[in-house]
Amino acid sequence: MIDFNFGNIDFSELDPAFWLTAKAIVIIGLFVYLVFAGVIIRQTKHMTDTLEIGFEGVIKVFAWLHMLFALGTFVAAFVIL
Amino acid sequence: MVDVYVSGKTNLKKEKKEQKYKSRGKxxxxxxxxxxxxxxxxxxxxxxxxxxxxxxxxxxxxxxxxHPITNIRWGVVAFFMLLAPFVLSFVEPVVALPTNFQLIVFLIWYMITLAFIIEEFLGWYFxxxxxxxxxxxxxxxxxxxxxxxxxxxxxxxxxxxxxxxxxxxxxxxxxxxxxxxxxxxxxxxxxxxxxxxxxxxxxxxxxxxxxxxxxxxxxx
Missing domain, CATH: 2.30.29 (PH-domain like)
Structure with missing residues (x-):
């Protein structure tokens, strides 16, 4: 039977090397995500080039907001982790 | 009821519009x-x-x-994704994480939620x-x-x-x-x-x- 009780985990007891590794993994993951955010912008351009009806501006703004969000999170991870 | 007064301007506009489409052959x-x-x-x-x-x-x-109703499924998923951090913030392993890691985990979660919403909307719109x-x-x-x-x-x-x-x-x-x-x-x-x-x-x-x-x- 699987025990879902995580109550005994004490992260403060973990080795500093563990947190360094965790930080590296998060930063690498966020870098890959940044590339994905760039792909979304490219995809939006590709789609709006195909069909323009009048809502494309809003879609592009959201794609760029997502990119900025990803960039902000990447920088935040660098600074605060 | 018989119209007492019908604006000639409105009728003219209507006729012009219809003429425009007729002139295109449709x-x-x-x-x-x-x-x-x-x-x-x-x-x-x-x-x-x-x-x-x-x-x-x-x-x-x-x-x-x-039909917009077909977006309900992903709309519900997005709604729960938006709420999830509030619920998970009471779960033991998340609470036990250092504060800086908690913040980054929540930021990543909302970033993924935003990407999910954008992708689903783009899929529907285009x-x-x-x-x-x-x-x-x-x-x-x-x-x-x-x-x-x-x-x-x-x-x-x-x-x-x-x-x-x-x-x-x-x-x-x-x-x-x-x-x-x-x-x-x-x-x-x-x-x-x-x-x-x-x-x-x-x-x-x-x-x-x-x-x-x-x-x-x-x-x-």
Whole structure:
């Protein structure tokens, strides 16, 4: 039977090397995500080039907001982790 | 009741508008109203449209998307994704994480949620079916950057079938319009589109118009 009780985990007891590794993994993951955010912008351009009806501006703004969000999170991870 | 006064200006505007469409060789229906809404699922004579595969002289008559009700599933998922951090903030392993890691985990979660919402919306907004005065198109964005546009000439349409079944589809009046063609692609499907009977009627009328044009030797 699987025990879902995580109550005994004490992260403060973990080795500093563990947190360094965790930080590296998060930063690498966020870098890959940044590339994905760039792909979304490219995809939006590709789609709006195909069909323009009048809502494309809003879609592009959201794609760029997502990119900025990803960039902000990447920088935040660098600074605060 | 007899109209006591009808503004001549309004009538003149109406006549001018109708004349504009008649001069293009097509009669615009009064029963299907243009909503002037670019995100409408049934967009009859859209105001401002530019489609990469349409010819310069081709007039876009109808743009169809899946009925908005089909977005409910991902809408509910997105809603729970937005709420999840508030619930998870009380779960032991998350609380036990250092504060800086907690903050980054929440930021990553909301970033993924935003990406999910954008992707689902893009999928709905750009996967369209287009009816012009000459052709019908099925535009599919299969994945992030792969596009597939299928088209068939109106005069190659052989059969149009409307499929509406199930409680939700009957209640919200949406369904599939299956079009058999004599072109290379034998079957084009407009899936879960609103007002499928009206769509079939518009296609039928376009076929008749196309036939008349052919008989009169006015084909492009």
């Amino acid at each position: 009669v615009k229906h009064k029963i299907y109203k243009n909503t002037h809404n670019p995100i409408a699922a049934f967009n009859y004579y859209p105001d401002r449209v530019k489609f990469i595969a349409a010819d310069s002289k081709e007039r876009i008559i109808l743009i169809l998307r899946r 996967n369209v079916n287009i009816i012009t005065d000459e052709r019908i198109f099925d535009v599919d964005f299969v994945n992030l950057i792969y596009r597939e546009i299928t088209d068939a000439n109106i005069d190659q349409i052989q059969d149009v079938t409307v499929q509406v079944g199930g409680v939700l589809r009957t209640m919200f009046n949406y369904g599939d319009v299956v079009i058999q063609t004599a072109s290379e692609v034998p079957r084009i499907e407009f899936l879960a589109v609103p007002r499928p009977d009206d769509v079939a009627r518009i296609i039928r009328e376009l076929r008749i118009e196309e036939e008349q044009e052919r008989l009169e030797g006015r084909t492009r």
